[in-house]
Amino acid sequence: MTAAGDRTHDPALRSWVASANAPDTDFPIQNLPFGVFRRLGAGARPSVGVAIGDRIVDLAAVVGRGLVSGDALLPCQACEDDSLNELMALGPAPARAVRLALSDLLREGGAGEAHAAEILVAMRDAELFVPARVGGYTDFYASVFHATNVGSMFRPDNPLLPNYKYIPIGYHGRASSLVASCAAVRRPWGQSRAGDAGPPTFAPSRRLDYELEVGLFVGAGNALGEPIPVGRAEEHVFGLCLVNDWSARDVQPWEYQPLGPFLAKNFATTVSPWVVTLDALAPFRAPAFARPPGDPPPLPYLAGAPERAGIAITLEAWLCSARMRDAGAAPMLVSRGNFTDMYWTIAQLVAHHASNGCNLQPGDLLASGTVSGPTKESRGCLLERTWKGTEPLTLPTGETRAFLEDGDEVVLRGYCERPGAARIGFGECRGTIAPAIPASRPESMNYR
Amino acid sequence: MTAAGDRTHDPALRSWVASANAPDTDFPIQNLPFGVFRRLGAGARPSVGVAIGDRIVDLAAVVGRGLVSGDALLPCQACEDDSLNELMALGPAPARAVRLALSDLLREGGAGEAHAAEILVAMRDAELFVPARVGGYTDFYASVFHATNVGSMFRPDNPLLPNYKYIPIGYHGRASSLVASCAAVRRPWGQSRAGDAGPPTFAPSRRLDYELEVGLFVGAGNALGEPIPVGRAEEHVFGLCLVNDWSARDVQPWEYQPLGPFLAKNFATTVSPWVVTLDALAPFRAPAFARPPGDPPPLPYLAGAPERAGIAITLEAWLCSARMRDAGAAPMLVSRGNFTDMYWTIAQLVAHHASNGCNLQPGDLLASGTVSGPTKESRGCLLERTWKGTEPLTLPTGETRAFLEDGDEVVLRGYCERPGAARIGFGECRGTIAPAIPASRPESMNYR
Numbered sequence: 001m002t003a004a005g006d007r008t009h010d011p012a013l014r015s016w017v018a019s020a021n022a023p024d025t026d027f028p029i030q031n032l033p034f035g036v037f038r039r040l041g042a043g044a045r046p047s048v049g050v051a052i053g054d055r056i057v058d059l060a061a062v063v064g065r066g067l068v069s070g071d072a073l074l075p076c077q078a079c080e081d082d083s084l085n086e087l088m089a090l091g092p093a094p095a096r097a098v099r100l101a102l103s104d105l106l107r108e109g110g111a112g113e114a115h116a117a118e119i120l121v122a123m124r125d126a127e128l129f130v131p132a133r134v135g136g137y138t139d140f141y142a143s144v145f146h147a148t149n150v151g152s153m154f155r156p157d158n159p160l161l162p163n164y165k166y167i168p169i170g171y172h173g174r175a176s177s178l179v180a181s182c183a184a185v186r187r188p189w190g191q192s193r194a195g196d197a198g199p200p201t202f203a204p205s206r207r208l209d210y211e212l213e214v215g216l217f218v219g220a221g222n223a224l225g226e227p228i229p230v231g232r233a234e235e236h237v238f239g240l241c242l243v244n245d246w247s248a249r250d251v252q253p254w255e256y257q258p259l260g261p262f263l264a265k266n267f268a269t270t271v272s273p274w275v276v277t278l279d280a281l282a283p284f285r286a287p288a289f290a291r292p293p294g295d296p297p298p299l300p301y302l303a304g305a306p307e308r309a310g311i312a313i314t315l316e317a318w319l320c321s322a323r324m325r326d327a328g329a330a331p332m333l334v335s336r337g338n339f340t341d342m343y344w345t346i347a348q349l350v351a352h353h354a355s356n357g358c359n360l361q362p363g364d365l366l367a368s369g370t371v372s373g374p375t376k377e378s379r380g381c382l383l384e385r386t387w388k389g390t391e392p393l394t395l396p397t398g399e400t401r402a403f404l405e406d407g408d409e410v411v412l413r414g415y416c417e418r419p420g421a422a423r424i425g426f427g428e429c430r431g432t433i434a435p436a437i438p439a440s441r442p443e444s445m446n447y448r
Numbered sequence: 449m450t451a452a453g454d455r456t457h458d459p460a461l462r463s464w465v466a467s468a469n470a471p472d473t474d475f476p477i478q479n480l481p482f483g484v485f486r487r488l489g490a491g492a493r494p495s496v497g498v499a500i501g502d503r504i505v506d507l508a509a510v511v512g513r514g515l516v517s518g519d520a521l522l523p524c525q526a527c528e529d530d531s532l533n534e535l536m537a538l539g540p541a542p543a544r545a546v547r548l549a550l551s552d553l554l555r556e557g558g559a560g561e562a563h564a565a566e567i568l569v570a571m572r573d574a575e576l577f578v579p580a581r582v583g584g585y586t587d588f589y590a591s592v593f594h595a596t597n598v599g600s601m602f603r604p605d606n607p608l609l610p611n612y613k614y615i616p617i618g619y620h621g622r623a624s625s626l627v628a629s630c631a632a633v634r635r636p637w638g639q640s641r642a643g644d645a646g647p648p649t650f651a652p653s654r655r656l657d658y659e660l661e662v663g664l665f666v667g668a669g670n671a672l673g674e675p676i677p678v679g680r681a682e683e684h685v686f687g688l689c690l691v692n693d694w695s696a697r698d699v700q701p702w703e704y705q706p707l708g709p710f711l712a713k714n715f716a717t718t719v720s721p722w723v724v725t726l727d728a729l730a731p732f733r734a735p736a737f738a739r740p741p742g743d744p745p746p747l748p749y750l751a752g753a754p755e756r757a758g759i760a761i762t763l764e765a766w767l768c769s770a771r772m773r774d775a776g777a778a779p780m781l782v783s784r785g786n787f788t789d790m791y792w793t794i795a796q797l798v799a800h801h802a803s804n805g806c807n808l809q810p811g812d813l814l815a816s817g818t819v820s821g822p823t824k825e826s827r828g829c830l831l832e833r834t835w836k837g838t839e840p841l842t843l844p845t846g847e848t849r850a851f852l853e854d855g856d857e858v859v860l861r862g863y864c865e866r867p868g869a870a871r872i873g874f875g876e877c878r879g880t881i882a883p884a885i886p887a888s889r890p891e892s893m894n895y896r
Contacts, residue, residue, distance in 0.1 A: 135583075135623060135624055136622060136623060136624050141707060151706070154706075155706075161705050161706060163639075163648075163702055163703060163705065166639060166647065166648050167639055167648075167702070167703055169703070169706070169707055169710075170707065170710055171619065171620070171707040171708050171710055172619070172620035172621060172622055172710070172714070173620060174584060174620055174806060175583060175584060176583055176584050176672075176806070176807045176808070176809050176812075177672055177806055177807055179672070186673040186805055188804035188805055189675070189749075189803060189804055189805075190803070190804050191611075191614060191615055191747065199614065199744055200611075200614050200615075200747070201747075202747050202748070202749050202803075224624075224625055224627070224716070225634040225715075225885070226885075227637070227885070248804070251804075254611055254615070255611060255615055255617070256706065256707075256708075257609050257611065257706075258599070258602075258603075258609060258617070258704065258705075258708070259589060259617055259618065259619040259704075259708040259709065260619050260704075260706070260707040260708020260709070261707065261708070262617075262618055262619055262620070263800070263801075263803065263804040263806065266620070266804070266806045267673075267804040267805050267806055268672070268805075296647060299639065299648070299649075299650050300650070301637075301650050352711070353711075355637060355638070355650075355711065356636035356637055356638050356696070356699075356711040356714070356715040357634055357636055357637075357715045357716075357885075358622060358624070358625055358711065358714045358715055359624045359625055360624070361624050364624070437673070437674075437675070437805070
């Protein structure tokens with residue numbers, strides 16, 4: 001079930017799509033991630049595509065022109081849909097067959113070139129969507145560095161709770177407010193309390209933050225009541241993406257006890273458009289996080305995961321304020337971390353989630369929680385990066401940032417690089433903060 | 449927007465369906481709750497129906513025979529589906545028109561009687577389903593008695609947290625594991641820890657519990673970013689049902705910090721089949737819970753709710769063990785409470801949920817949290833009823849129960865009664881505990 005022998009990630013492979021051969025592209029022929037796009041202009045409908053360089057392969061057009069056959073035909077037909085759910089439900093082998101067929105079509109000398117005008121769409125001429133109809137969205141807390149940092153701010157005497165090293169801590173998020181990359185995110189109103197006493201106030205959040213996370217789309221599901229063994233958990237993973245779990249840090253500490261985050265998180269979560277398969281990531285597998293001496297081993301149902309259960313993905317958060325955009329300044333790098341710093345592997349997240357029989361379904365999204373590493377520069381949210389706002393960032397314009405201001409744009413990026421392998425990128429997960437609804441609106445608003 | 453003048457709940461109204469006139473029926477002609485059913489036998493598909501006595505009105509058959517027209521036609525056509533979502537999305541007026549049309553058809557002398565054989569299905573000949581495709585399932589914690597009891601067990605020095613009287617505390621639950629009444633519920637495996645130290649173990653839950661809750665189905669939704677004012681919140685409520693939020697009480701305290709309940713809850717949640725509309729409940733509206741002197745008033749965005757924001761629903765939990773069934777014993781009443789004991793109203797739950805712009809969608813399910821009142825006999829879960837197992841119940845067979853055993857059946861019932869009004873019932877929400885997967889299964893199970 002591994003991708004051993006999968007020729008799609010041969011680093012020597014080149015495509016007749018010129019932009020796919022640029023050394024810094026996220027989408028070389030070795031990647032071929034899946035997404036859902038719509039051609040700009042009237043009448044076009046959302047459709048499944050695969051990214052290649054700065055182009056999108058329209059899978060419906062590939063099927064329509066009879067360019068696939070054999071194992072790839074049925075799963076390509078499953079792509080004639082407005083989401084990836086049907087393809088995801090088929091499990092890993094069919095998606096592998098599609099990528100292999102596309103690799104053949106798109107390689108130098110491949111048969112696709114003669115049909116380029118019909119099967120390719122320029123990314124700049126397309127709108128991109130959340131790639132699946134997400135039934136269940138679960139958010140984990142898998143970075144021990146993040147958990148320790150946040151814990152030490154909110155519970156100084158008790159930063160890392162005793163369950164952390166036994167349980168991949170997670171909670172259910174809100175699927176309805178998942179939004180596509182580039183969607184504006186409105187600053188939410190919420191309850192917060194200034195000190196430790198006195199009544200709360202209800203006002204627009206003044207501590208709006210992002211969280212840099214990796215998302216995992218479930219492929220084949222499990223039946224209710226039937227756990228997924230950790231050793232087979234990756235067979236249920238269709239692929240990975242980037243997730244920005246926007247958070248209102250003033251609302252969160254006031255509301256989260258005893259039942260966890262709710263309105264501090266569920267106003268919006270941004271999902272990147274391209275789902276990178278585990279096959280494409282195979283050259284970047286790495287050992288799982290090395291538990292420090294003294295940490296307990298995982299309980300048996302979470303142990304014995306794949307030997308190289310980690311994935312070396314470099315993850316970056318970039319910030320661009322409205323004034324920076326006006327001044328023509330480039331976005332500023334706020335953090336750079338790596339997915340190998342996560343305490344729990346993706347196999348452990350999946351196996352734990354289903355360990356009580358909870359049924360995962362095709363298209364479900366499991367996010368990792370904020371990816372933070374051991375260094376200051378690798379902290380994946382402003383809460384940690386500015387240490388609760390006490391160490392604000394200085395932007396190129398001279399502005400400072402403790403938390404996000406209206407007009408700020410956050411761009412998350414992820415990529416895998418190493419000598420001897422083609423670069424595999426995730427593209428971008430973008431969002432810009434829009435002002436809160438004015439104070440007069442909540443009671444007198446433009447109600448339908 | 450109230451049901452004032454709605455003749456469907458005239459207590460003098462009688463139906464030509466004889467069983468609907470029995471004084472103890474849950475489904476008199478004044479109720480007419482919506483659900484989804486399937487005729488038993490090969491080939492039949494799920495379809496929308498309305499309960500009347502011990503019969504179901506098949507709405508597709510009503511439309512097919514041309515028995516509705518005017519305002520009721522379009523919403524009846526929306527019922528030609530396998531869920532209530534399309535009808536729910538239309539908002540309250542269309543559902544009202546359907547109930548009014550059915551009331552006319554089903555009343556003594558009504559035109560439906562001539563078509564009885566075609567439009568009625570006996571409940572005993574039908575399977576009933578979760579009545580909507582639930583996109584988002586949210587569980588609240590709206591009983592201050594429940595919150596105080598549970599808090600005093602888990603945090604004796606700090607039972608009711610300072611946010612409770614300001615925030616309708618809630619969290620996102622798992623929609624995929626919502627199951628219909630009568631479905632078996634498999635005892636989950638999970639992590640728990642015996643004392644306050646030492647490593648946890650992974651084993652079948654030994655403290656399995658039910659929670660007696662009222663569910664609220666969202667009708668018309670709100671757009672992302674657009675709050676719902678509390679004064680208009682009930683316009684977004686399609687109707688109410690019963691919910692059993694099964695809970696593993698040994699898993700819950702070990703896993704719930706800091707992000708809330710997860711695997712202790714998401715293995716199964718049972719939903720009753722019939723959705724009782726707010727129109728049908730109009731005669732049972734009651735003042736909202738009277739906050740004790742000294743409690744803060746709700747913040748403005750949660751204040752000014754309808755004058756009679758409460759609903760007087762009697763709620764009962766019944767238990768029947770396998771040995772009781774074998775002995776032919778009747779189920780035992782474990783608790784009886786009332787929905788008017790909830791600290792937060794349904795309007796407040798809806799308005800709070802959307803107050804940050806979170807988008808509610810047709811078919812979303814919001815559950816109240818365990819309905820417990822001030823007395824021992826009104827406590828809506830075993831954790832409270834047996835005080836963490838220290839005061840076990842004695843069953844008619846002489847068995848004792850601290851928590852649920854395999855084979856135990858829990859039946860939740862809800863109904864509204866008062867002189868001068870027809871009884872409005874919710875039917876039953878049933879579930880039986882099936883044994884956990886054997887120890888050998890999780891690693892070697894019958895894996896597809």
